Amino acid sequence: MTPSGLATLVVDDEEAIRESLAAWLTKDGYRVETADSGESALEIIADRLFDVYLVDIKMPGMDGIELLSHVKARQPEALTIVITAHGSVETAVEAMKRGANDYICKPFDPEELSLIMERLAATKALRDENVSLREQLMERHDAGLDGIVAQSEAMQAVFATMEEVAPTMTPVLIQGETGVGKELVARVIHHASERSAGPFVALNCGAQSESLLESELFGHERGAFTGAVRARRGRLEMATGGTLFLDEIGDISAQMQVSLLRVLEEKRFQRLGGTQWIDTDFRLLSATHRDLPGLIRQGRFREDFFYRINVIRIEIPPLRHRLEDVAPLADHFLERYSRETGKRILGLTQRAMGILTAYHWPGNVRELRNVMERAVVLAKGQMIGAEELSFLEGANEPCHLGPMSLREMEIAHIQAALDTCAWNVSRAARQLGIDRATLTRKMKRYRLQRP
Amino acid sequence: MMPSTDPEMPPPEDDAVAALVRLIPLGPVDELSCQVVAGNLQALMDLTVDILPPRPVFPDAFMEARRQFDAVKIIKHLAERFPGPTLGLGLTGSDLGTPVLTYVLGESQLGGRMAVVSTYRLTGAGAQRKLERLVKISLHEMAHVLGLGHCWQPQCLMRSPRNVAQVDELPLAFCDTCRYEIGRRVRNLFHQIQSPPDRS
Numbered sequence A: 001m002t003p004s005g006l007a008t009l010v011v012d013d014e015e016a017i018r019e020s021l022a023a024w025l026t027k028d029g030y031r032v033e034t035a036d037s038g039e040s041a042l043e044i045i046a047d048r049l050f051d052v053y054l055v056d057i058k059m060p061g062m063d064g065i066e067l068l069s070h071v072k073a074r075q076p077e078a079l080t081i082v083i084t085a086h087g088s089v090e091t092a093v094e095a096m097k098r099g100a101n102d103y104i105c106k107p108f109d110p111e112e113l114s115l116i117m118e119r120l121a122a123t124k125a126l127r128d129e130n131v132s133l134r135e136q137l138m139e140r141h142d143a144g145l146d147g148i149v150a151q152s153e154a155m156q157a158v159f160a161t162m163e164e165v166a167p168t169m170t171p172v173l174i175q176g177e178t179g180v181g182k183e184l185v186a187r188v189i190h191h192a193s194e195r196s197a198g199p200f201v202a203l204n205c206g207a208q209s210e211s212l213l214e215s216e217l218f219g220h221e222r223g224a225f226t227g228a229v230r231a232r233r234g235r236l237e238m239a240t241g242g243t244l245f246l247d248e249i250g251d252i253s254a255q256m257q258v259s260l261l262r263v264l265e266e267k268r269f270q271r272l273g274g275t276q277w278i279d280t281d282f283r284l285l286s287a288t289h290r291d292l293p294g295l296i297r298q299g300r301f302r303e304d305f306f307y308r309i310n311v312i313r314i315e316i317p318p319l320r321h322r323l324e325d326v327a328p329l330a331d332h333f334l335e336r337y338s339r340e341t342g343k344r345i346l347g348l349t350q351r352a353m354g355i356l357t358a359y360h361w362p363g364n365v366r367e368l369r370n371v372m373e374r375a376v377v378l379a380k381g382q383m384i385g386a387e388e389l390s391f392l393e394g395a396n397e398p399c400h401l402g403p404m405s406l407r408e409m410e411i412a413h414i415q416a417a418l419d420t421c422a423w424n425v426s427r428a429a430r431q432l433g434i435d436r437a438t439l440t441r442k443m444k445r446y447r448l449q450r451p
Numbered sequence B: 001m002m003p004s005t006d007p008e009m010p011p012p013e014d015d016a017v018a019a020l021v022r023l024i025p026l027g028p029v030d031e032l033s034c035q036v037v038a039g040n041l042q043a044l045m046d047l048t049v050d051i052l053p054p055r056p057v058f059p060d061a062f063m064e065a066r067r068q069f070d071a072v073k074i075i076k077h078l079a080e081r082f083p084g085p086t087l088g089l090g091l092t093g094s095d096l097g098t099p100v101l102t103y104v105l106g107e108s109q110l111g112g113r114m115a116v117v118s119t120y121r122l123t124g125a126g127a128q129r130k131l132e133r134l135v136k137i138s139l140h141e142m143a144h145v146l147g148l149g150h151c152w153q154p155q156c157l158m159r160s161p162r163n164v165a166q167v168d169e170l171p172l173a174f175c176d177t178c179r180y181e182i183g184r185r186v187r188n189l190f191h192q193i194q195s196p197p198d199r200s
């Protein structure tokens, strides 16, 4: 996967180690800074935080373990790797107990270093996804069906299907754009199923290289490949008795599709480098933003595999097709972020809400969440107005199609609202912030008719 | 300033176009390998190459405990030994490591001037395959020297190979983006070497 500029801090007292590690990571696309001691690392992070910390355990002055506890206290979600000399694995184990994600003995085997960094980047990608999903929950109940904020008919239909399929063992394919909350839907299905006491094991197949994905899924025996210094259970094994959720299933290679198909048919598999058969018992939920039938036509996705995973399909519509969900979601995020920042913000002005509902939300619910977070931070008064949303690029797009008169803009805006609400006049009126009678009058005046 | 007279550096000829890269054999390296690497640098990256006479690997780069040469140290020595804008590629049959990595097939200064590549771990699949691997790693490292990081396009030599088997899977070609970047940077280098800053 692409580390896509993960900010990384390397802390080591030895210059040679610091410099070569930084050089290696930079070539791989990480944004790297270095510190020569625990103390100077603390000074740097007083200013700004990093996604990943690579920390030498043994340093004069503040040692790595102490630095790590400072980092974790400040930034619990930080990804940390401790660097240790050969023969001092006990300290590394101690660091792992205190929350380090992994450890590596120097000098590193290049494959092991690659594997650890890839795993870390994958963890980060999955976690980012999870954070946004969790935040779509109203934070009441344990991811129950009523946990998702949505009023639209389209989402009500999604709920109905979810309720229907949850108790069964049927594989479900969840389809939807990035940011709509596919994993949340998968979690809800799991929690509403008879396997809710079992584990929910998620894996983002799109964020992984082929070899890493294989070892993540199937696990491996010690020594299966150069980087495999310890035996590892794969996700197939971890999901026993529960649900396996494979996100971005459209991104896996044909070869991996064959391997997975075999597991689904035979209900057993072997770890990489292993000879023992391990029985499987999991329910498969998968998700993709891709058009799988299209990929099948291009010969890039196997039809037999598709039929295995696509017994039931749930399609989550993008936010722009259910704009009536924007207001309740915006209120939800507003409440959340004003609580978090301690700002007393009462709500959005009607114009601000108009901007939000007119926007096309390419990043879906996740983008709306980010916008609300930023608006709360920028807010100067008790209400969030249009000024606080001025950063929303192209927010007024429907109104910026060229020079338009006020009347033309109004027509276009009403037309857009009606389109997105499938010409349900009451709903369109709500979205426009006017009453039904006013909208009916305007429709008559502008001769807007249902197509 | 007068250029230092050095028996190892060929005297600049007035009518010759200066090469962009010096290929520096470190220890015994066969003639054919040098020529094939040079030919491919020229063909795929437009880098003209001077092959220098072989010289011993810098003895103080040897790491006793690991029975390897420190690639980072070799690169530092090369940079000191061959100043100026011309790039350098060391080629050696000895095993290379770095302070952090147990071994490397090649090492380079990202956006710097020097790289070094070892044939030590490329054996085991015949002479032809060994040569292919050497060429791929040399070109990959020289692209790093030009400032390119790793690329995630499936069909690109700038993907990061994690081991020798993955080197074999790499195509001997760059993706469009990397090729464009290489072209741009080689042109800059060419102008820099053709019109050195005023020395008066």
Ligand SMILES: [Zn+2]
Residues within 6 Å of the ligand: A027, B140, B144, B150, B159, B160, B161
């Ligand atoms: Zn590289």
Ligand SMILES: [Zn+2]
Residues within 6 Å of the ligand: B151, B152, B153, B156, B157, B158, B159, B174, B175, B176, B177, B178, B179
């Ligand atoms: Zn490329």
